[in-house]
Amino acid sequence: MSVRPPSASRRAARARSAAAALVALAAAPAQAAAAAEGRFPWEWLIVVPALAALVLLWRLGGDHRSLGGSRRRRRGGAQPLAQAAFPPTEADTQVDTQVDTQLDPRTVEPHRRIGPYLIERDIGRGAMGMVLLGRDLRSGDSVAIKTMALGREFHGAALEEARDRFFREAEMAGRLHHPDIVGVREAGEEGGTAYIAMELLNGRDLSEHAQPSRLLPVPQVLQMMARVARALAYAHRQGVTHRDIKPANIMIEPRSGMVKVTDFGIARIMDSSQTRTGLVLGTPSFMSPEQMAGSRVDGRSDLYSLGVTLFQLLTGQLPHRADSMAELIRSIGNDAAPDVRVLRPELSEALANVVALALEKRVEVRYADGDALAADLEAVAALLGPAPDAPVDAPAATDAPRSGAAGPPEAAEAGHNL
Numbered sequence: 001m002s003v004r005p006p007s008a009s010r011r012a013a014r015a016r017s018a019a020a021a022l023v024a025l026a027a028a029p030a031q032a033a034a035a036a037e038g039r040f041p042w043e044w045l046i047v048v049p050a051l052a053a054l055v056l057l058w059r060l061g062g063d064h065r066s067l068g069g070s071r072r073r074r075r076g077g078a079q080p081l082a083q084a085a086f087p088p089t090e091a092d093t094q095v096d097t098q099v100d101t102q103l104d105p106r107t108v109e110p111h112r113r114i115g116p117y118l119i120e121r122d123i124g125r126g127a128m129g130m131v132l133l134g135r136d137l138r139s140g141d142s143v144a145i146k147t148m149a150l151g152r153e154f155h156g157a158a159l160e161e162a163r164d165r166f167f168r169e170a171e172m173a174g175r176l177h178h179p180d181i182v183g184v185r186e187a188g189e190e191g192g193t194a195y196i197a198m199e200l201l202n203g204r205d206l207s208e209h210a211q212p213s214r215l216l217p218v219p220q221v222l223q224m225m226a227r228v229a230r231a232l233a234y235a236h237r238q239g240v241t242h243r244d245i246k247p248a249n250i251m252i253e254p255r256s257g258m259v260k261v262t263d264f265g266i267a268r269i270m271d272s273s274q275t276r277t278g279l280v281l282g283t284p285s286f287m288s289p290e291q292m293a294g295s296r297v298d299g300r301s302d303l304y305s306l307g308v309t310l311f312q313l314l315t316g317q318l319p320h321r322a323d324s325m326a327e328l329i330r331s332i333g334n335d336a337a338p339d340v341r342v343l344r345p346e347l348s349e350a351l352a353n354v355v356a357l358a359l360e361k362r363v364e365v366r367y368a369d370g371d372a373l374a375a376d377l378e379a380v381a382a383l384l385g386p387a388p389d390a391p392v393d394a395p396a397a398t399d400a401p402r403s404g405a406a407g408p409p410e411a412a413e414a415g416h417n418l
Contacts, residue, residue, distance in 0.1 A: 113137075114195055115188040117145055129193070133200070136185075143185060144200045146263075151192040166194045172240050173264040180231040182251070182262045201260055203253030206309075210247045212316030218347070221313045222381035224252065226374040227259045229306060233370030236299030240264060243297065245305035246286045247312065284325065285318050289333045289361045303367045307337075307358025314351075315343040319359060333361070351380045 112119050117134035124131035129147035136143055154162040170187035173196075177183070183199040206224075209216050216224075228250060232242065242249075242264055251260040284292070288304035291297050311319045319337035322328035337359040341352050354376045360366040367373040 114145060114147070114190045114193070115197075117143065117197060119145070134197070136197075142200045143197045145195050145197050147193050147195045149192065150194050163189070163194065169264075170196050172238075176235055176238060176240060176264060178231050178234045180227050180259050180261060181235065181264065182260045184264075198262075201251050201253070201258070201262075202256075203251045203258055203260075205262075206247035206250045206252060206313065210309075210312045210316060215316055216313065218314065218351075219381050219384045219386065221310070222351075222377045222384070224250075224259050225306065225310050225313070226377040226381070228261055228309075229303070229370040229374035229377065231261050231370070232299065232302050232306065233374070235261075235264065236302070236370065241297060241299055242302050242305075243291070244283055244286070245302050245309060246283050247309055250309070284328055284332075285320065287332065288363075290363060292329055292332050299369065300363050300366050303358055303370060303373055304360075306370075306373070307355060310358065311337065311340060311355055314340055314347065314355070317343060336361075348380065348383070350383070354380060 114132070114134065116137050118137055120133045120135060122130045123133050123144065129149055132145040132147065134143050134145045135141070148166070150162045150166060151159060167187055170184060174184040174186070182201065185197040185199070187194070187196050189195070208214055215221075228245075232245070235242065242261065244263060245261075249261065249263045251262055252258060286305045286308045288297065288301040291301050291304075308319060311317075320328060320331045320335065322331055337356070339352050340355050341347050341349075354373070357365075357376075358367055358373060
């Protein structure tokens with residue numbers, strides 16, 4: 001529950017009540033003395049108004065100083081990504097934890113400011129905050145702003161670590177310049193709420209097409225997943241691992257051909273010591289075995305998650321399902337994923353092999369990089385012919401992917417395991 005500062009009318013009412021009580025208390029002796037002498041208490045005309053004025057000034061002045069201090073604490077604003085990682089002091093941590101109760105990212109009102117951005121409305125909600133539609137007051141550009149109430153989720157040393165990680169991960173995400181990765185403009189902190197300003201996307205995520213009744217044509221799925229694989233290859237070459245690849249973090253707009261990977265670094269930002277709630281970071285059903293085990297992960301873990309995404313977009317089901325978290329962890333770590341042809345017999349053996357290799361539990365056997373996975377997906381897609389209403393070809397990346405495409409693997413153990 002958020003606690004907001006008292007309004008001006010409430011402050012004035014409180015001041016008037018306090019003044020009236022003090023005036024009555026001070027006037028009582030004078031009134032009694034005047035009554036005993038049988039005269040009118042003329043001293044009231046001087047003492048009482050002066051006393052009331054002093055009380056009003058004291059009450060309103062105290063509230064003004066309090067609110068002014070709150071405003072000063074909130075004035076941190078946006079920080080350029082290249083200068084964003086500042087180690088917080090203990091005093092900063094205490095202030096942010098207090099002020100966070102006043103700025104709840106899940107109840108942000110329209111037409112208020114967060115840093116240099118004017119908030120117009122909310123466009124999405126999450127467990128830790130909201131996605132807001134904002135306008136950059138410096139340039140006039142519309143942006144998407146993702147908020148995270150770090151002070152609401154972390155405390156003490158964990159809050160300091162989460163804040164430091166937030167700016168570090170946001171800075172790394174801001175260095176990614178690829179046409180199929182959402183652009184990060186800057187990161188900042190306002191009133192204990194951390195935020196990331198990103199390019200505004202017109203489209204929808206792929207989660208609705210992970211349902212059996214809403215599956216996309218197979219060639220279109222393969223082309224989109226190939227683009228995501230190449231975007232991941234680019235990010236991995238920059239030393240950035242996503243850690244939470246899933247349909248909800250892939251945005252598409254078929255008419256323009258847009259395919260964008262979103263939320264780079266968000267999963268790691270939300271984790272403070274690799275086990276905030278007893279689970280490793282990420283979305284459990286899409287985690288690789290090594291990520292589920294809490295081991296150190298690299299880009300190949302993202303490719304496993306992309307394999308789960310591919311499986312779901314082709315079949316409308318997850319490769320591993322369980323009634324409990326313990327059973328899900330055991331299944332991901334030990335059970336082989338089912339062949340996609342069990343659920344869709346019309347799919348080709350070549351495609352089944354690609355999915356199986358992406359879902360390989362042994363890291364050293366799995367696809368070594370996203371370019372290799374993309375090449376195999378493109379090769380299978382070429383055998384199927386053009387996709388109806390498929391996205392247009394992706395433009396060249398700032399860091400162009402390596403050329404050369406290998407044919408589809410003949411078996412799950414074949415190739416791409418260097």
